[in-house]
Amino acid sequence: MxxxxxxxxxxxxxxxxxxxxxxxxxxxxxxxxxxxxxxxxxxxxxxxxxxxxxxxxxxxxxxxxxxxxxxxxxxxxxxxxxxxxxxxxxxxxxxxxxxxxxxxxxxxxxxxxxxxxxxxxxxxxxxxxxxxxxxxxxxxxxxxxxxxxxxxxxxxxxxxxxxxxxxxxxxxxxxxxxxxxxxxxxxxxxxxxxxxxxxxxxxxxxxxxxxxxxxxxxxxxxxxxxxxxxxxxxxxxxxxxxxxxxxxxxxMPQNVWEAPPVLPASDPPQRQEEELLSIIPPDRRRPYNMHKLIGLVVDRDSSFEIQPSFGRSVITCLARLGGYPVGIVANNPMVYGGAMDAASARKQSHFIDLCDCFHIPLIYLVDIPGFMVGSKAEEAATLREGMRCVYVGLQATVPMLTVVIRKCYGMAGMATCDKNGLDMQIAWPSAEWGSLPIEGGVAAAYRREIESAADPKQREQEIEAELRAFSSPFLTAEAFQVEDIIDPRETRATLHRFIEAAQGRLKTTLGIKHKAGVRP
Amino acid sequence: MASIDVKSEITGTIWKIEVKAGDKVAEEDVLIIIESMKMEIPVLAPEAGTVAEILVKEEEPIKEGQLLARLHT
Structure with a gap:
């Protein structure tokens, strides 16, 4: 040979x-x-x-x-x-x-x-x-x-x-x-x-x-x-x-010129979980298990959490909805009451970039009282990291859907919606929103009136009650400022319909995403 | 027997103490509830064990990182 x-x-x-x-x-x-x-x-x-x-x-x-x-x-x-x-x-x-x-x-x-x-x-x-x-x-x-x-x-x-x-x-x-x-x-x-x-x-x-x-x-x-x-x-x-x-x-797709892999639906998109009706405690000071909530909405056992132990006031996970890949950004009321700190802002920014890069639609499950406050938070540049997160969200062009579970306040609340797209917010009946929560806001905005009242404590509570009358989410929905309020059990089916409808857009906007500007 | 320090992850006020020294707890049982960010934030047992001591009182202001309790596992 x-x-x-x-x-x-x-x-x-x-x-x-x-x-x-x-x-x-x-x-x-x-x-x-x-x-x-x-x-x-x-x-x-x-x-x-x-x-x-x-x-x-x-x-x-x-x-x-x-x-x-x-x-x-x-x-x-x-x-x-x-x-x-x-x-x-x-x-x-x-x-x-x-x-x-x-x-x-x-x-x-x-x-x-x-x-x-x-x-x-x-x-x-x-x-x-x-x-x-x-x-x-x-x-x-x-x-x-x-x-x-x-x-x-x-x-x-x-x-x-x-x-x-x-x-x-x-x-x-x-x-x-x-x-x-x-x-x-x-x-x-x-x-x-x-x-x-x-x-x-x-x-x-x-x-x-x-x-x-x-x-x-x-x-x-x-x-x-x-x-x-x-x-x-x-x-x-x-x-x-x-x-x-x-x-x-x-x-993940093979590259940014291909859409991410869609699997046959393993779990009926119309599945309604009764538990979603009782998962939010009526007492708005009580937290609840957001991980469990995510599990009830996405395809069974499909969720894969990214950075589970860092910046835990936000939960970021890849999951599927009727077989379609989605990125979930959910505030975690168990940690800092769900407030965005520097770490969770950095984590959310990276996750939005990741999903935007690979054309994975984002779903925000919102319960955020705002940026984390206090001396530690200021020293950690929460405001800067937080506004960078808002900016990154504004730069992203992948479809995003927002479900307001409970609180959505302030600038950190701005990091949970799609200003470039439909800008659609769906809310649960437990939702509340504004530029800042009523409790803290009243003391600041009505300071003179409260201080000059015979019983300042009582006057503060009265003003809070007056303002709370306007805070029903149904009034905002009447004005079409949120697009809908849904029964929590309908969350999965509703999101699935929009994610399914967005597939055409995803397929026609593939490729590299160039982003201009200077991130704050 | 190992001793585990349970520290606060947040600055706030002790709202409620749900256990006392000697109590047996399972992993993720609520030990203490902290009031912060206008929320009742639970402090959970990191592992199953016995409460060795509680180092704070109700209504006491606490700082991030402060030692709240010790568990024996």
Whole structure:
């Protein structure tokens, strides 16, 4: 047979690639409760669908002209299918020198890597399985010079955010470049106990600031996900993480030139839940479970919450309604009474951008008393983050529907409607709205009258009662200032009809969304 | 036995205390209700356990991050 030695060499070289960093290093990875990059790839993608690119990359050593071994480049990537859909996918191989940047003139992955070219040129989603610590000072010794920050091709990472879904999973300790790569995503996830993410790890922090912190204290999910919202979601395990990637991807189109995937309705759109009638307590000071309310309205078990532990006064989730993908923005009365703080404003802004980019209609379930108040809130720039959220909402052109469940007040209330579209507000009978809630507003607006009354407390209550007489939502509906008031049980069916009708608009407004102006 | 600190997520006033030391609670049971933003905001048990101590009184003003109670799990 011709070419036999070469075919044999190819087989051996592929074997070296499959062997990753060698048995000992693979064992160490497993002992830490982590999968290898090849195991991750194979458990995520459809069986037999992985078409590797660049499998032969690495550094070979020869003895007496004979190939002894190849240390593979610490990045594995290629094309694959996830639930039947082509994706570009890749990740660092931590078993080879901790997945540090490889230093070839053509990068396989990371910012500006080939895997990003694949995603961009073919207009398919990009999945980054991140497990690397970025550049190392040792590369300067090898090259003989230091590198200017930002490799050529970095602009690709930014451009992708307007074109195809980019998903990043942090599956180990990510610092520097790989950590930054995780943030340049539409959605990011990390794993409890085994993942950390930071601009720089504990040794650098100790040298710079004298702070002695563990990796967990510096960049575990309690910081990166819950407190900072640097990473969107936390997974309980690597398996859970890979399952979450599939769920997120299930809502996304292949690219912005295609509509998001519609599934056959698994749950009757006309379903009416009696429980919706009693979910709002008659006492308007009492909160209720907005997560439960969302579950009663959208298709059963379809909801996938983004950033569940950050900025919790707003709930943002992807869900389906009669099979159509929708983005839900719902205020959570259990946290800050549903008031928008800096964190929830940032979260809502990102979510609106995400849904607008991929043509997923938005549904607002509104119960918002306004921006969060007080010294902490002012110091956190709630007003600025909040107005940015209003601005982002105004820039978005995807269809939006508003259901006012209870309160809708003030400027934060402006962040819950579609001024560019129908500007339609549907309300439940429990709804109330205005520029600010009556209680606080009366004391401010009628201060003189109240102070000069014989019994100021009583006068304040009288004025409140007089004003409350105007606050019936039915009076606003008479004036067509809200488009309808519905029986709460009709919410699902009503929203479904509008979402269904909006599909034609969605299909004819696909493509990249260019946004002008300066965000406040 | 682990001890869990229950802290307030918001500045406000203690409206009602729903449990006392020694009470057994399930995860997400209401321990204390805070009045803030003109709402009654419940403080829920982060895990199931026994109430070890309550560190606030009704009508007491509290700050964000203030320790309200301890649970033993």
């Amino acid at each position: 011709a070419w036999e030695p070469e075919i044999e060499e190819l087989r051996r070289r592929r074997e070296f690639a499959e062997g990753l960093g060698g048995e000992d290093n693979v064992k160490r990875q497993h002992d830490q409760g982590r999968l290898t990059i090849r195991e991750r790839l194979h458990s995520l993608v459809d069986e037999g669908s992985f078409q590797e690119v660049g499998k032969l990359t690495g550094q070979s050593t020869f003895e007496d002209g004979e190939l002894r071994k190849v240390v593979p480049a610490p990045y594995v990537m290629g094309l694959a299918k996830v639930d039947g859909r082509p994706v570009a996918i890749g990740g660092e191989d931590f078993t080879i020198k901790g997945g540090i940047a490889w230093g070839s003139s053509r990068r396989k992955g990371g910012q500006g890597g080939f895997v990003e070219d694949l995603a961009r040129q073919y207009r398919i989603p990009l999945i980054n399985l991140i497990d690397g610590s970025g550049g190392s000072v040792t590369s300067a010794q090898r090259r003989g010079y230091t590198v200017f920050p930002g490799v050529h091709g970095f602009e690709q990472s930014a451009a992708l955010l307007a074109e195809v879904p980019v998903i990043s999973a942090v599956l180990g300790t990510a610092a520097g470049g790989p950590a930054g790569r995780a943030i340049l995503s539409h959605w990011s996830v990390m794993v409890k106990d085994t993942s950390h993410v930071f601009a720089a790890g504990p040794p650098v922090v100790e040298r710079s600031l004298g702070e002695k912190l563990t990796k967990e204290e510096l960049g575990g999910p309690q910081v990166a996900v819950d407190k900072a919202g640097t990473i969107d979601n936390m997974a309980q395990s690597e398996e859970d993480c890979l399952a979450m990637i599939k769920r997120f991807l299930g809502f």
